[in-house]
Amino acid sequence: MMTKIPVRTRLRDVGLRPTRQRVALAEILFSHGHRHLSAEDLHAEAVTAKVPVSLATVYNTLNQFTEAGLLREVAVEGTRTYFDTNTDDHHHFYVEDENRVFDIPGPHVEIGDLPPAPEGMEIVRVDVVVRLRNKR
Template sequence: MHAASHGTARAGVRHLLSHAGLRPTRQRVALGEILFNKGHRHVSAEQLHDEAVTARVPVSLATIYNTLHQFTEAGLLREVAIEGTKTYFDTNVDDHHHFFVEGSNDVLDIPAAGVTIGSVPEPPEGMEIVRVDVVVRLRPRDRT
């Protein structure tokens, strides 16, 4: 990426953060560039930390977690919990579901229209359903 496009990307991330109500700090902008300038994708905190280190962005793993949660609370990311220990952050916040490929730990989008949900339980008194997340687990077929 040459300097002009890099500056444009940085301005876009600054605007995105400001519009979401987040102060565009240097670290947030740098992490936002890494997250949002590669199209829709799913990343773990550890993956983002590795990418930040490669991009020479001095940031701790704790700061990565805090930033990912701030971005999620602001509506910029969607948290996808696969298991208790596997959490990914999705840059696509539109209504959709996910495939999870066991073994490779890849997360792939399923369009919302690709899943039909017959019914959901009534929420407890005073609560409302925000969304329903479907994770379809995949593995390669046994080729024998």
């Protein structure tokens, strides 16, 4: 997503002011290719990188990045949300006993026979999360 465009430019391009904390978090998020992180994961990486940021700021920044189209939110449970740096249309596997999300490779999910959207609404996207568990 942000491979060649400098982080500051990318933030400005989507209408976000490139504050020190936003730039630092964006560099952590987007410097390792496509990945899926929870707010807690990003906060831990920021602490390791000695970026002084609170967990609340991480949540706010992730939500701002998502609203601006830089991230895609992947909800796997009521309170468990991951943020995906790959904003292209794709689906996910979720490994329950590892709390891990990864992309379903290729076009292996077919969606058909969707119900019509309620009046005045349109379907924007369909997200599929296939839940996995290690065999026992």
